[in-house]
Amino acid sequence: MKLLGAIEAGGTKFVCGIGKEDGTIMDRVSFPTTTPEETMGQVLEYFKGKDVEAIGIGSFGPIDPVLGSPTYGYITTTPKPHWGQYNLVGAVAEHFNVPIGFDTDVNGAALGEYTWGAAQGLDSCLYITVGTGIGAGAVVGGKLVHGLSHPEMGHIVVRRHPDDNYAGFCPYHGDCLEGLAAGPAIGGRWGKPAAELPIDHPAWEMEAHYLAHALMSYVLILSPQKIVMGGGVMKQSHLFPLIRTKLQELLQGYVQHPALNTDINNYIVSPQLGDNAGLSGAIGLAKLALVQE
Numbered sequence: 703m704k705l706l707g708a709i710e711a712g713g714t715k716f717v718c719g720i721g722k723e724d725g726t727i728m729d730r731v732s733f734p735t736t737t738p739e740e741t742m743g744q745v746l747e748y749f750k751g752k753d754v755e756a757i758g759i760g761s762f763g764p765i766d767p768v769l770g771s772p773t774y775g776y777i778t779t780t781p782k783p784h785w786g787q788y789n790l791v792g793a794v795a796e797h798f799n800v801p802i803g804f805d806t807d808v809n810g811a812a813l814g815e816y817t818w819g820a821a822q823g824l825d826s827c828l829y830i831t832v833g834t835g836i837g838a839g840a841v842v843g844g845k846l847v848h849g850l851s852h853p854e855m856g857h858i859v860v861r862r863h864p865d866d867n868y869a870g871f872c873p874y875h876g877d878c879l880e881g882l883a884a885g886p887a888i889g890g891r892w893g894k895p896a897a898e899l900p901i902d903h904p905a906w907e908m909e910a911h912y913l914a915h916a917l918m919s920y921v922l923i924l925s926p927q928k929i930v931m932g933g934g935v936m937k938q939s940h941l942f943p944l945i946r947t948k949l950q951e952l953l954q955g956y957v958q959h960p961a962l963n964t965d966i967n968n969y970i971v972s973p974q975l976g977d978n979a980g981l982s983g984a985i986g987l988a989k990l991a992l993v994q995e
């Protein structure tokens with residue numbers, strides 16, 4: 703079986719690994735995200751002599767995933783120091799003459815869950831991460847969603863919770879979904895890191911309010927057959943039932959499907975691939991690159 707290389711490029715760390723076409727992960731390592739020179743030096747060194755037939759990269763963004771664009775393969779307007787306008791695919795291509803797949807980390811994770819995880823056998827799914835930021839990727843009709851660039855579903859506008867006076871921390875929009883509901887928003891609003899708030903704290907009902915509003919929009923716009931929710935904040939597993947109930951209340955039965963009624967516990971789920979969702983996704987992107995070559 704062919705060996706595939708995978709890079710999950712995150713704002714905190716880069717996880718690299720080797721996998722097979724069936725999604726098996728054979729090796730994984732991680733390097734802190736510092737400067738492109740240092741981090742990419744370690745990444746490129748890792749793949750040396752590994753004999754991979756393709757490399758998949760799921761990256762933090764914004765990125766340019768549009769083939770043919772002059773900045774294809776770049777991390778573009780990120781506020782993260784050193785990484786703005788960085789040619790990530792170019793750096794890998796300079797050293798490895800193999801097909802390279804490139805997409806957002808969340809599109810990668812959606813592809814991983816679709817191919818090997820919670821959404822196997824379906825032809826659409828949505829993956830949302832609620833962590834330092836909020837991002838979502840989607841497979842629709844068996845294909846990852848792109849367009850002008852890539853979707854930015856973490857920055858949608860949501861209805862404000864009536865008891866919320868927190869301004870929101872998104873540097874672009876203030877109180878978009880990410881600004882109101884990512885991990886730092888919970889910490890900023892309540893004056894304590896999200897992980898330290900007890901499960902009966904009002905923070906969680908408010909968090910579920912925002913996430914359910916976001917899922918409502920995703921359901922209405924994309925109609926995904928499965929919603930996978932990952933990221934640090936979703937480690938609070940008591941959020942799942944709160945979100946499911948609120949989504950049902952918001953939809954008011956308007957979308958008629960068992961997935962949204964009796965079967966909602968199987969509709970909104972945690973990543974089946976667990977903490978490997980991102981790396982598996984990058985293996986999926988490598989596999990796609992091989993097919994498309």
Ligand code: ADP
Binds near residue numbers: 834897935937
């Ligand atoms: P990243 O988004 O940087 O890849 P994570 O998905 O781990 O990383 O998200 C980190 C964020 O998630 C932080 O804002 C942190 O407060 C929050 N977080 C991490 N673990 C937990 C937890 N157990 N409960 C609630 N929030 C958490």
Ligand code: ZN
Binds near residue numbers: 873875
């Ligand atoms: Zn925003």
